[in-house]
Amino acid sequence: MADTPRRGTQSIERTFDILDVIAAQSPHGVTLKDICAIAGLSPATAHRMLGILLDRGIVERLSGGKRYVVGRELTLLGLSSELRRFREIASPSLSWLSETVGDAIFLSVRSGHDTVCADRRIGQFPIQVLSIEIGSRRPLGISANGAAMLSRESGRTVAAILDHNRERLEPFGTSRGTLDARIAEARRRGYVHIPRAIVKGTSAIAVPIIDVLGRPVAAVSTIAISSRQRADRVPDLVAQLTRAASEIGEAARRATSPEPPPASGF
Structure with a gap:
């Protein structure tokens, strides 16, 4: 259990890496494949984290469902x-x-x-x-x-x-x-x-x-x-x-x- 804090820190870092990639590709959005390539993440890891971010409204899918953009909830956090x-x-x-x-x-x-x-x-x-x-x-x-x-x-x-x-x-x-x-x-x-x-x-x-x-x-x-x-x-x-x-x-x-x-x- 000694490495639990480190794993938690890595998860936070990876989440911000994903957000950085998505924000940088706004407003056209970015695919899961490109997120993995730019952030250096496996598809499974990126998909799991994107699922959490989608549930919280931090990121959203463009029509068609294959490209991700910054969500309204993240915008509201920034405006606060x-x-x-x-x-x-x-x-x-x-x-x-x-x-x-x-x-x-x-x-x-x-x-x-x-x-x-x-x-x-x-x-x-x-x-x-x-x-x-x-x-x-x-x-x-x-x-x-x-x-x-x-x-x-x-x-x-x-x-x-x-x-x-x-x-x-x-x-x-x-x-x-x-x-x-x-x-x-x-x-x-x-x-x-x-x-x-x-x-x-x-x-x-x-x-x-x-x-x-x-x-x-x-x-x-x-x-x-x-x-x-x-x-x-x-x-x-x-x-x-x-x-x-x-x-x-x-x-x-x-x-x-x-x-x-x-x-x-x-």
């Missing part, structure tokens, strides 16, 4: 921690932005080599583009928000991240040259504009959110049908997104700043 506080901080600015713009608004945060949708708002315009669910994960660089964050990183860092995500970016059908050009343009302009977004007939604009150290930790975007982001409307949309990003960044900095010491009275 520091991310929930960030959502609360950003909420007033997101609500104002949604009412002003009229189209769907998305808040994404960086998580390693990914972006995670932390929140979204639905606008008043009759046609809304809701292509990203709260909690959904995408490889950093493919979305407007991801490109906005990378536009504030060095060229070397961008290259390393896109290299790391190369295989995961391929299914989206956007070439490396297009991503490089998009990020470079965003670096010059201060925002990302994708006239033809991932969903056909839609357009996206995004602005990065910067922390106290000048790091791009999040981004805010609006996605709409292309006619809603005509060239003559883009400057106003950028100004509104920039205002919201600045407000969120400033509110987050205030929330993390230490309280000033009390006055000495002298």
Whole structure:
């Protein structure tokens, strides 16, 4: 029985290995065969652990039943921690932005080599583009928000991240040259504009959110049908997104700043 704690630790490590593999392949999902190959697990071990994770809602199967994705319960666990506080901080600015713009608004945060949708708002315009669910994960660089964050990183860092995500970016059908050009343009302009977004007939604009150290930790975007982001409307949309990003960044900095010491009275 002396090795029981070690076996328990191994099971925990293997479970997190599986979750890492599934999260890295989001949103397209990953097969049992690929999980075994990447995580170095036997089919029996991986299948047993996946069964537990499925029962708890930590992972889910895509339609067809052969590919696994991160489940809603794991998303809820994540939103119960520091991310929930960030959502609360950003909420007033997101609500104002949604009412002003009229189209769907998305808040994404960086998580390693990914972006995670932390929140979204639905606008008043009759046609809304809701292509990203709260909690959904995408490889950093493919979305407007991801490109906005990378536009504030060095060229070397961008290259390393896109290299790391190369295989995961391929299914989206956007070439490396297009991503490089998009990020470079965003670096010059201060925002990302994708006239033809991932969903056909839609357009996206995004602005990065910067922390106290000048790091791009999040981004805010609006996605709409292309006619809603005509060239003559883009400057106003950028100004509104920039205002919201600045407000969120400033509110987050205030929330993390230490309280000033009390006055000495002298």
